[in-house]
Amino acid sequence: MSITYLEAIREAQAKALADDPRVYIYGQDVGEFGGAFKATKNLAKEFPGRVLDAPISEDAIVGSAIGAAIEGMRPIIEMQFADFSSVGFNQIVNHAATLYWRTEVPCPITVRLPSGGNLGSGPFHSQCMEALYAHYPGLIVMTPATVEDAYSMLLEAVAIDDPVVFCEHKYLYYHLKAESLPTDALPAGKARIARPGRDATIVTYSAMLHEALAAAEELALDAYQIEVVDLRTVKPIDTDTILASVARTGRLLAVGEAFPWGGVTAEVIARVVSEGFELLDAPPQRLNARDTPIPYHPNLWAAHRPTAPAIVNALRNLLRM
Amino acid sequence: MSITYLEAIREAQAKALADDPRVYIYGQDVGEFGGAFKATKNLAKEFPGRVLDAPISEDAIVGSAIGAAIEGMRPIIEMQFADFSSVGFNQIVNHAATLYWRTEVPCPITVRLPSGGNLGSGPFHSQCMEALYAHYPGLIVMTPATVEDAYSMLLEAVAIDDPVVFCEHKYLYYHLKAESLPTDALPAGKARIARPGRDATIVTYSAMLHEALAAAEELALDAYQIEVVDLRTVKPIDTDTILASVARTGRLLAVGEAFPWGGVTAEVIARVVSEGFELLDAPPQRLNARDTPIPYHPNLWAAHRPTAPAIVNALRNLLRM
Amino acid sequence: MAITSPRQNAVETEREQFLATYRWMLLARLSEDRLSSLWKAGKIVGGVYLGRGQEAMSASLGVNLKKGDIFAPLIRDQAGRLAFGEPLIEGMQTYLGSRLGPMRGRDGNIHRGRPREGYYAMISHLGCMVSAVAGALMAKRFQGDSDFVGATCIGDGGMSTGSFHEAMNMAAVEKLPLIVLAANNQYAYSTPTSRQFACADLVDRAIGYGFTGHSIDGTNLKDCLTTIGKAVAAARAGGGPQLVVGTILRLAGHAEHDDASYVDPIVRHKPFAVDCLRAAEEMILAKSWLAESDLATLRNEVMNEIDDAVSTAQKEPVPDAGTEDWCALSSRHLVDGHLA
């Protein structure tokens, strides 16, 4: 048996619904249809009345989840595409994220964002929005890069008493497969050494992990040992694991698929240099998408986001420094 | 004659309306009432039919400005508080910011965001949102810190063919005065050395500039010469001016009023270390607001955002490193 | 022995409900007058937002709700908050920044509540509380509760927000027992209704959402009690969502810094500009439900309550940055230690 990243998300939701009567799923087309990506396939049938189609009203969808959470439910919200969460943005960052601070009442909602680029998706169906949500206090932002994490972290997201923005990557939905679902997992907030090395550290997350691993493979042919750190959650960031890796390698490249101004890569570098400056043997570098909207045409898209070849180049420069 | 930061904003809008028939102002209560902060005082009378009250519809307000800009106008949008731009967010980052890239038609709109903390303003009337807008491609983000810049940069914002998010600081509205309006100014995109020094560089912007200058004053008593760089625009960031300053001082402290994850301070540090690593004699540090919503009570607010004393401490630590 | 007829009972209960609601209105009015003086005396930081003129509507909603219901009041609902059960002291504590109040100095003024008790704390962004109440009602339905409603308030300006629209439509699709009380008080801050909407009457939006629409004279407590009572009963009985639109004039500035000089003098003399509190008192006297002297006694009683609440709140400790728990997450183990 083999299971995809997408199936893992579906299975995690099935388990959450089965284990916890407080869980329900709400979002556009998530019901009988099973969602635009089929992440809720058959769940409406298996869990009657608990997987509901929503109107095209992202603000109200999130707002309703907040009220339901206050009353003791554990809503899972599916945004049809992460990009459309921009119109549910206010309820997430100003209502859900502030509730506990203001009232001492926690807000256990999970907002699933089908994120990231895919062939021919264009400017409005490709965005990585983790930096926006991580900037606001009161949210946890998860960015699973593996089938195992997609499963275990989504279950954990539902169990966490605070609002979780769950950035699942559409490119990994079908491309990524595992043999089976995990039985145990690292807790949220802990990063993972995806590949050990000693010459340089790549800190990355989500789909970029696989580009980074491919780049590390290629450099292995030249006998370079590149360590790859998978952040798993970008808020909080497991800074200690990053620092420990940089202590081993002395070199840092932060890679992200989001837009280049600000974001995870800048935050990672700022932390490493302010807390681990002396660990560095070379200037830390970062690689992000270009500073333009995400293009539709595959020729342009391939050059807009970081890919293994681009990471290889960045690494070679970094190793030369 | 003396003029406040707020009056400078009003004067700039009066001049823009007088000089350019394409300019109009649209926002809640900006008409006869002159705006919640009186930034458009008397403008409706002086420019009949060109300063219009809007319904409480931030999304439509921005959307309408985009259409008007396409047809050749130069709208100035006033958000009543920056915080409420969260519900106009999508039209700004996905519509205005992508228009030129998608269609080759520029989108010359100016969105004024009365930003930042003030006594007793609380979680929803105090936010600094520059990092959100700077993250998205296609926007220019201005953060004037002086009366002169409030005036000249707002005029420039209206003249620029691209969408400008103009973050004006409410705390400076009345606290900041100048003798007169400037006749010339640095262009957008250029940072300014607000105070020369040689022992350390503070990079900051908006209201934090004045906390930084006060901190520098205090350290001057101990014969430390702190250089203070006022970014003026946070997108684009004038990285060359920052690097030149760090080359002089060897030490960097980035200070911002926004939430601590990501944002301007992380971006500044990431740039300096990746491009000017060897210029640094000590780990670059940053100082931001705390990672909680902005508190209402003055006792808490004073401890939530960076202030001169906090900057002094950070500087002393930095100078010791 | 005297036998009271059902008719007499009806009159009796009408009197009692009217007087009880009037008392909430009076408490709201006088406590907000006090807040205004405290603000003018520099004892309150930030804005002070009064519900003056809207007490009849707001209180009528509050008295029609009961334990187990959800209530998300808005800017001008001091009366409804009290009638729903908020202790007077909590408003004072929040305005004065007491560390012992429900918001502990973290938020102020009207941004207060106790969500655990069905009493929601508004965020400033208008329209955003409607969907939260809708979601709460979905939760209660999931949980198999019965005999509950949810209620929230909105203004003529707040009805222009997208957030409001989405939530109204969603509540109707879900056929939720939601009551939305809209106060058309002629202005949104300084903006007159002519710049806010173009329909003849905001109640005309009910049909487009699939709500039952009701119109009330917000100056008339009897009308408010009757119509809002009907709307709440209908929602409770499974009649689906209800929109009640009251016409009224905001008898204060937007906040206390605002002299509202922009209010059209003609508007000030319209029937909807009548003070609902005075009108209620006139009705009480006309029906001789109480005598002038009773009203005076009541007023004193209420004044004393307010004095006590204010002096208690003023004696309470304010927050201290050093001992403050600077944590936006309830999951302590997930706090990002490197941002402290």
Add this chain to the structure above:
Amino acid sequence: MAITSPRQNAVETEREQFLATYRWMLLARLSEDRLSSLWKAGKIVGGVYLGRGQEAMSASLGVNLKKGDIFAPLIRDQAGRLAFGEPLIEGMQTYLGSRLGPMRGRDGNIHRGRPREGYYAMISHLGCMVSAVAGALMAKRFQGDSDFVGATCIGDGGMSTGSFHEAMNMAAVEKLPLIVLAANNQYAYSTPTSRQFACADLVDRAIGYGFTGHSIDGTNLKDCLTTIGKAVAAARAGGGPQLVVGTILRLAGHAEHDDASYVDPIVRHKPFAVDCLRAAEEMILAKSWLAESDLATLRNEVMNEIDDAVSTAQKEPVPDAGTEDWCALSSRHLVDGHLA
């Protein structure tokens, strides 16, 4: 000599308009059929969204607009786009990612337009184009233009967005010459109207916004032409904003990957499920405005146009990352060089 009476002229113009509009419908239908085949053949990356079944509504709007008007079409407006003046090739170029098309490969499929020519390029977020058109109309008013209207389209699902609501309300407050054409095609992707709204008829929202409301049978070209014509004329004549709601069935999947198996079989047999193109052809024959053979000729003519457009577009260069101008700002001096 024969004298044609006004009556005859009216009939004549009716015939001409009907046939001209039918031709746009046919061109839209057949060009989208071709897009569907290209997609199935793997020649198109990303989604293909068809307006099948909505050509009568969409084309009727397009033919009623003229130069100087603003048009912001949406997902299912291939017919309206063509009727408004979009060259057939531009749709093909955009779907095929030609560097010479209006979007130059930067965006695809229905996300296309030429704003300079009053033909706006939609963003995906539903509801967001309405306020842009409203603002364009405000601009034209500022500029002293006259005799202009703006039009945009929306679906039963898009009407649930806050963005749509805010823009409708704003347009009414500004009394703009705006026509909003709503296609209630029974589904939003897979979501039936029962999960999307709860009002009896979406046209009931017109009164709440202060729009004039019109209902049309979207399967009936004559009705579409007449009613949409009236609405556009009313807006042009200063009659304020107009909402036209057409009932119809989406005769395709949401996009070509979607087999729409969720569509209720009963719905497929409702009157509104009739194919407007076939209905138009039947009327043409019934009125003997054209003969079977003429229709066949027309179809060939249109097919040839499509063949030409497709083969031209397929021969055109695609974008090249190396030579691409990677710049989101028109102000080159303000580009942040350190992000490259």
